[in-house]
Amino acid sequence: MHEGALAGIRVLDASQMMAGPLCGMRLGDLGAEVIKIEPPGRGEWVRSHGFANAEIKGETTALLGLNRNKKSVSINLKDPLGLDVFYELISTADIFIQNFRVGTAERLGIGYRQLSTLNPRIIYCSISGYGEEGPYATRPGQDLVVQAYSGSMFSVGRDSDPPLPGAMFVADASAAYQATIGALAALHARERTGRGQKIEVNLLASVMDVQIQEITTHLNLGIVPRRTEQPLAHAWVNAPYGAYQTADGWLTIAMSPLHVLGDALDNDRLRQMNKWSDGVTNRDEVYQIVKRILPERTTAEWLTIFDRHNIWAGQVYSYTELVEDEHVLATGMIVEVEHPVIGRLRMPNVPIRMSETLTAVVTAPPLLGQHTDSVLRDLLGYEQQRIDALRANGVV
Numbered sequence: 001m002h003e004g005a006l007a008g009i010r011v012l013d014a015s016q017m018m019a020g021p022l023c024g025m026r027l028g029d030l031g032a033e034v035i036k037i038e039p040p041g042r043g044e045w046v047r048s049h050g051f052a053n054a055e056i057k058g059e060t061t062a063l064l065g066l067n068r069n070k071k072s073v074s075i076n077l078k079d080p081l082g083l084d085v086f087y088e089l090i091s092t093a094d095i096f097i098q099n100f101r102v103g104t105a106e107r108l109g110i111g112y113r114q115l116s117t118l119n120p121r122i123i124y125c126s127i128s129g130y131g132e133e134g135p136y137a138t139r140p141g142q143d144l145v146v147q148a149y150s151g152s153m154f155s156v157g158r159d160s161d162p163p164l165p166g167a168m169f170v171a172d173a174s175a176a177y178q179a180t181i182g183a184l185a186a187l188h189a190r191e192r193t194g195r196g197q198k199i200e201v202n203l204l205a206s207v208m209d210v211q212i213q214e215i216t217t218h219l220n221l222g223i224v225p226r227r228t229e230q231p232l233a234h235a236w237v238n239a240p241y242g243a244y245q246t247a248d249g250w251l252t253i254a255m256s257p258l259h260v261l262g263d264a265l266d267n268d269r270l271r272q273m274n275k276w277s278d279g280v281t282n283r284d285e286v287y288q289i290v291k292r293i294l295p296e297r298t299t300a301e302w303l304t305i306f307d308r309h310n311i312w313a314g315q316v317y318s319y320t321e322l323v324e325d326e327h328v329l330a331t332g333m334i335v336e337v338e339h340p341v342i343g344r345l346r347m348p349n350v351p352i353r354m355s356e357t358l359t360a361v362v363t364a365p366p367l368l369g370q371h372t373d374s375v376l377r378d379l380l381g382y383e384q385q386r387i388d389a390l391r392a393n394g395v396v
Contacts, residue, residue: 005358015044030352073369228283247298264308
């Protein structure tokens with residue numbers, strides 16, 4: 001079996017919730033050794049605060065979904081002895097990830113200046129809500145709250161709707177990927193300079209980045225999204241952009257030439273709309289026409305017709321339908337891994353494939369402190385008696 005592209009890279013991940021852990025998990029998926037640093041007793045936040053009260057044998061699904069391909073070491077960073085253990089580990093590491101509120105890492109003694117003194121090669125990834133400077137630096141940065149700041153909630157829905165947040169944690173996820181990109185770039189730079197550096201990523205800048213088309217439009221033309229009374233999927237994208245009910249379900253139609261859609265639906269009014277701008281100026285009318293016609297056939301029948309006319313369309317799935325889809329299963333988008341308590345654990349596979357290096361779900365998300373003994377013993381050379389004494393004193 002090939003090694004992962006990041007084989008030989010060691011990551012210490014002291015982050016929690018989603019943005020930091022997703023960054024750490026992705027580095028692990030690419031072959032890095034990722035050691036998750038958690039406080040003894042309760043572990044990181046999502047071990048006890050998963051969503052929907054969803055647990056499998058005491059392990060929250062939120063924790064399981066973000067922490068595969070990692071080891072867990074429990075260390076009390078507020079205890080001087082625990083901090084000493086952590087410092088020993090940082091001297092062996094290549095990348096460190098934290099997403100504490102601004103100022104917390106420094107108070108704990110694990111800020112960039114403190115750790116780079118111990119290990120000048122360390123790549124220090126700091127993820128925050130709004131950045132480490134400016135009026136909002138110390139405000140809590142959570143996905144929904146940051147979405148509200150980002151302007152995105154007025155780009156979807158009807159004019160009479162309240163601001164509508166996205167169902168996916170796009171601020172957290174985009175920040176995680178920005179941090180991953182930064183870490184990989186810093187590893188490459190270190191090959192030339194021999195020195196590590198600090199990487200700063202924040203949720204607000206990341207979610208603004210994924211709206212680069214919309215914000216560039218506003219900055220240069222001064223216009224803002226104007227929602228209409230039909231539930232289009234984006235206030236700036238030409239109709240028929242949205243979801244429509246069929247005889248037996250739902251499907252989406254994206255940016256399709258309206259006169260071609262008119263042929264597919266056998267509708268003369270749409271056939272007359274042969275300019276791109278018609279999808280904006282007549283978008284409510286377009287939506288109503290399509291909405292009225294689609295219940296006449298099943299989803300499968302419409303998709304056959306739309307494919308014949310090269311119209312961008314697709315079925316609206318539930319999670320149940322998604323994970324049973326023939327393409328998802330045939331291409332290995334779902335994977336199984338053995339968990340020490342749960343047994344068989346199913347989850348989405350690594351979304352990155354590489355021709356020469358391994359990307360794989362190798363190990364299940366760890367139990368709290370599952371690897372404390374082995375890491376301290378194998379990496380730092382601790383005797384078991386010393387580890388037992390640290391555990392007895394609540395340090396690990």
